Structures are given as structure tokens and as C-alpha cells.
Amino acid sequence: MRALILGGTKEARDTAKLLHDRGWHVTSSLAGRVANPALPVGEVRIGGFGGPAGLARWLIHSGVEVIIDATHPYAEKISLSASEASRATGIPLIGLHRKPWQAQPKDRWREVDSVEDAAALVAREYHHIFLSIGRQHLAPFANDPHNLYVIRAVDPPKVALPPRNRVILSRGPFSLESEKKLMVDNQIDVVVSKNSGGEMTYAKIEAARMLGIDVVMVRRPSLAPVTVEVHSPQAVLGVVDKL
Structure with a gap:
């Protein structure tokens, strides 16, 4: 089983480890904006894919069976590319989205x-x-x-x-x-x-x-459409187990 994880967030790294420990071949894609990023387990690639069409070609060529978008909530461009590539290829896209902070009493x-x-x-x-x-x-x-x-x-x-x-x-x-x-x-x-x-x-x-x-x-931008939305790396496992 092959998975592509988008993003260099802690949630992305935690998801990579969970899937790797279950025997998945995991490729994590990082944007390359940080000079010395914390690296996840598994294969790592740096840089873009060339838009939705380039990502779709890469997914098919690499035999990816699930895409996990664990990017920062404000990474609109790659999330939209992932959504369009998922729709074009039929490969399911799991959106691993952090829940937004909520204002608490005494917050200003x-x-x-x-x-x-x-x-x-x-x-x-x-x-x-x-x-x-x-x-x-x-x-x-x-x-x-x-x-x-x-x-x-x-x-x-x-x-x-x-x-x-x-x-x-x-x-x-x-x-x-x-x-x-x-x-x-x-x-x-x-x-x-x-x-x-x-x-x-x-x-x-x-x-x-x-x-x-x-x-x-x-405020957060609008989220690109995904196949399934989850809020934790553990919840990703629950989804991929059903694929």
C-alpha cells in the first residue's frame, strides 16, 4: 500500500510514522520553504509537482492509493491541487485538518x-x-x-x-x-x-x-473539497483501514 502525505506539519510526521509502522510505503512531500525541516520517516520529496496535472501524473506513476493532505491550514494552493488531482484520478483524498482555535472568555x-x-x-x-x-x-x-x-x-x-x-x-x-x-x-x-x-x-x-x-x-480560508475529513493522525488510520 502506498500513501502520499502532503505537508511538513507535526500531524503529517505523526501520520507518516503510524502508516510506516503498519507497513505502508509512505512518501511525504514538503514545500521546501524551511531550510532544515523536521523530517518524517519514510521517503521524502521536496518541492512542487507542477500543479494539479503534474500531481495527478505523479500519483498514477507512483502507484499511490491514498492522498493525505496534512498541510498547514493556510496552504491553499497545494490543498486545491490535491483536491483536483484526487478528482481527476479517483484516488481518495483524506483531509487531516486541525480544528481551529476558539475564542475563550477573556480573549481579546x-x-x-x-x-x-x-x-x-x-x-x-x-x-x-x-x-x-x-x-x-x-x-x-x-x-x-x-x-x-x-x-x-x-x-x-x-x-x-x-x-x-x-x-x-x-x-x-x-x-x-x-x-x-x-x-x-x-x-x-x-x-x-x-x-x-x-x-x-x-x-x-x-x-x-x-x-x-x-x-x-x-480567519482561515475555505477548505478545498476532500473525500473524507479527519482531525487526528489516529483518525487517518481508521479511514485507510476501510479502503
């Missing part, structure tokens, strides 16, 4: 539809801004010369940055205490985040809640 969320909307809002109303949205989406903030941006990323950003910035290179998970310290030390008055879900980066949301700091939360 301000939800927006895009990173561009977030950039416009924080430039108008805040002064010490913590950006925890990944290095691919920093450009909309670059034109604000007035406010300080504390930017956390795994690798150095390659796009234009706001003139006043502090870049912190670090890989999660992050503890609640370290997130609180970062916010206090930098006098953060707003956190900009995507609603990524999961536990790896949730501590920043808890820290903001405890410190009474606003969170500008970028």
Missing part, C-alpha cells in the same frame, strides 16, 4: 479576513506588534515606518520588512512562560496570528489572554 480577538487587513488594522491602532504568521506573509507590514514589529520565524525572512523591526529566529513549540516573557520584554500591545489550530503555537494565544493583549486573528 479581532478577526480579519486577510493578512492585508491585519496589516492595515495594526498600523492604525497599535505600536508594538508581535507578528507570528510565518515569513511568507510579512510584506503587507513593510510600509509602516512608525511602529515596532517583533517578527518570529524559523528562517530569516527574505522579503521587505518594516523599518522598525526585531527578528527572532526560533522553532516551536513555545512554552507559556517564554511567550509571556517575550510579550512583556518587548512591550507588545497586539499579537497578529493565523488561526492555525493545534498545540504547537497555542501558548501565544494563552499568553495574550493572561496579559490582556489584543490578538488580530486572520
Whole structure:
């Protein structure tokens, strides 16, 4: 049995191990945006497939029997390609989707539809801004010369940055205490985040809640159609056992 797992998330790595331990031939496909990614067990390929048609050809040539989309919730392009390739080939697509975070009592969320909307809002109303949205989406903030941006990323950003910035290179998970310290030390008055879900980066949301700091939360994009949607690596096993 052969599976293609899309994504470099923790859920993708956990799924690869579970399937590998059951005797599956697993290929994990990573986007290649991180210089030294954490690698899953099994075969690994880096880079794109050439759109939905290229992915469909690769699936047929490789004899893949199931596709598992375990990408980040905001990886719209590859998720759409996987959906179209699944439809074209008839190969089932399991969407392993993290459940989104839900606002809790005392959370001070301000939800927006895009990173561009977030950039416009924080430039108008805040002064010490913590950006925890990944290095691919920093450009909309670059034109604000007035406010300080504390930017956390795994690798150095390659796009234009706001003139006043502090870049912190670090890989999660992050503890609640370290997130609180970062916010206090930098006098953060707003956190900009995507609603990524999961536990790896949730501590920043808890820290903001405890410190009474606003969170500008970028809503998730619409999900591409899948054959079956699940929310955990263990649930993936329950689906593939029925194939």
C-alpha cells in the first residue's frame, strides 16, 4: 500500500510514522520553504509537482492509493491541487485538518479576513506588534515606518520588512512562560496570528489572554473539497483501514 502525505506539519510526521509502522510505503512531500525541516520517516520529496496535472501524473506513476493532505491550514494552493488531482484520478483524498482555535472568555480577538487587513488594522491602532504568521506573509507590514514589529520565524525572512523591526529566529513549540516573557520584554500591545489550530503555537494565544493583549486573528480560508475529513493522525488510520 502506498500513501502520499502532503505537508511538513507535526500531524503529517505523526501520520507518516503510524502508516510506516503498519507497513505502508509512505512518501511525504514538503514545500521546501524551511531550510532544515523536521523530517518524517519514510521517503521524502521536496518541492512542487507542477500543479494539479503534474500531481495527478505523479500519483498514477507512483502507484499511490491514498492522498493525505496534512498541510498547514493556510496552504491553499497545494490543498486545491490535491483536491483536483484526487478528482481527476479517483484516488481518495483524506483531509487531516486541525480544528481551529476558539475564542475563550477573556480573549481579546479581532478577526480579519486577510493578512492585508491585519496589516492595515495594526498600523492604525497599535505600536508594538508581535507578528507570528510565518515569513511568507510579512510584506503587507513593510510600509509602516512608525511602529515596532517583533517578527518570529524559523528562517530569516527574505522579503521587505518594516523599518522598525526585531527578528527572532526560533522553532516551536513555545512554552507559556517564554511567550509571556517575550510579550512583556518587548512591550507588545497586539499579537497578529493565523488561526492555525493545534498545540504547537497555542501558548501565544494563552499568553495574550493572561496579559490582556489584543490578538488580530486572520480567519482561515475555505477548505478545498476532500473525500473524507479527519482531525487526528489516529483518525487517518481508521479511514485507510476501510479502503
